Amino acid sequence: MIAMIAAIIQNGFRSLRRDRGALILSFVLPVAFFSIFGMIFGGVGGDKTPRVSVLLVDDDRSTVSERLVQALLQEPSLDASIHPKAKKGEPVPPDYTAAAAETAVKQGDAPAALIIPKGFGAHPLAFGPSGQRTPIQLLHDSSDPVAAQMVGGMLQKVVMTSMPDTMEKMGMQYFEKYSGGLTPEQRKNIDAAMSRQPAAPAQTGSGGGGELIALNVRDVVGEKKQNSMISFYAAGIGVMFLLFTASAAGGSLLDEAESGALDRILSSRVNMTMLLAGKMGYSALLASAQLTLMFLWGAAVFRLDLFTHIPGFIVMTAATSFAVAAFGMLLASVSHTRAQAGAIATLIILTMSAIGGSMFPRYFMPESMQKVGLITINAWAIDGYTKVFWRDEPLLHLAPQVGVLMGAGIVLFLIARRFARRWEFS
């Protein structure tokens, strides 16, 4: 009996050894995914904590506000900037104004901006809720709920660690106000102690404590949205499944090649380019129908605001479906069997979906991974849909996403056509 069971086990391994698709799924895919998630969340070497981008605007221009800005710029967990990045060979652009920073957040350049208002330096801090203080404005994009929390927390920490002298000064003002004043000797001793406090921003030490700086938090994107993240998930999940559908639709080429139908079709007046175009057209229409269903469902069940964004939805759906369909054609044309196509599709689609933001937003990832994500159809499609549904941007602003998706579709189709030559003649 054991020998028979052993024979069954042996046959299993023999078959697996000759089935490359199953081998890839069994061994390559798990390792590849482990690596991708490791890079996203752990970073290679484990020392790359993702930094939150924040734009800084100093309308106060006081000593206190300038020290705060400097401290924020040097805070390692923030990627703070006071002006847009300079392009190569061009002068450094002017600093952000409050309006420019708000526009930049709306356009998705950064998830948050801190506006230090005029008069902040006179009353920067307050102990307790009743204290007089000038609030800093925190503008944020609520599609990234983590960023606002983090920037708010880091602001309090920076104040604690970089402006201890200001805190002491404000503390003494409170003491004098409520205790009836200091004697000259007490004043002298306290001034001497305060002069020993470091004025430069400190880089270490744990933050926390009370709300020293008043924050006026405002959503500048999505403040009127009924259901903030649903368009992201509709696009993200939709594109991932579209890729699977397109690879299956493309795989019909392999079925037809195997059954002989492809030969028969190519012996008629249909040539390979027409056949591929037809298959891709079907695949693109199917993808469009799937996306439409996803968004209609989102509108019906999750209050996604589809009907006020129809033009942008149509443009993004057409471009995304085109690119996805071309991907399916390429996959089929490079594969030799259905099993092989299935294995390659699973590997590539899950990888693209992970790094392209279909599984979780790309802004959670380290900057390097966010850049890598731009090689995927998912990333461009999600960015485009986000512009339409989240940022309410005009159609023209979709040009980069539509251009990349359409361009990718054309290039993938041309490569697929080149590989499909193997079916044309023998």
Place this chain on the structure above:
Amino acid sequence: MAPPALGIPLRMVSVVKRFGDLTAVDGVSLDVAEGACLGLLGPNGAGKSTLIRSIAGRVLPDSGSVRVFGQPAGSAAARAELGWVPQELALYPLLTCRENLEAFGRYQGLHGKALRDGIAWCLEWAALADRSGATVKTLSGGMRRRLNMAAGLVHRPRIVLLDEPTVGVDPQSRNRIFDMVAELRGHGATIIYTTHYMEEAERLCDTIAIIDHGRVIAQGAKEELVEQSFGRRSDVLMRFAASVADPAAWAAAHGGSMQEGSEGVAHFAVSQPTDIAGLLDAAGRDGLEVIDVVLRRPNLESVFLQLTGRDLRQ
């Protein structure tokens, strides 16, 4: 449909096709006249399908030329004149009979009334009118074969390439397919029919090309082929007992040869049936135990055996 092109339906001149080290078609030249039915007869792997595929434009010859009504094989004009029925069931399994015919008709550029007429004719011809709404996967094997044939003929081509159309069908369905081919001939179609069944070639084709190892080793009407190979002689198959040490030498000494792939069977061509007695006497004298003797009227199988030393079904 495109206007009739000039030239004879099919002309192949010195066609050679190699796949790596294998020469699948080795210098084949063939002419097929309008309305003729040419049978390509040969064992599996003889090169029949490669030849058919080169006519359909799906195989590019390494040298030589294939012309369909004077047009190069594979050209749009040639494809319009051809109806290719591949050996495989090249159909859409999830579509109905009518939908399959519609698809292949449209691939040939048909639309409107021409398409509707083509579909109706095909359904009648293939005796599938009552199953027109049935999906392929629900059809019997014979019905699928008939639909497979019909799908190649929706556009009513003038040349029909039938590549082993009866493979895997029961005798009843085979007879139905024979009737369909006969009906096609009645409509004046030129037919090229590959098979490794001698009976089919004898029954359906007026000209037969016997193919082996990619070459046409004999060509003509059945009677001509038999006459060329046997004259008026008959074919004798003699099976020796397993104990016989060297039957090949004995067969050669008596004008025969051993049949490849059939252990202990020799074949001889005899002028008179009574010559069998002489062979049996000689075997007895030489101490060879003969366990079976068959006298056959020569047919295409005998011709193939005579020409190649092998059985057609090997």
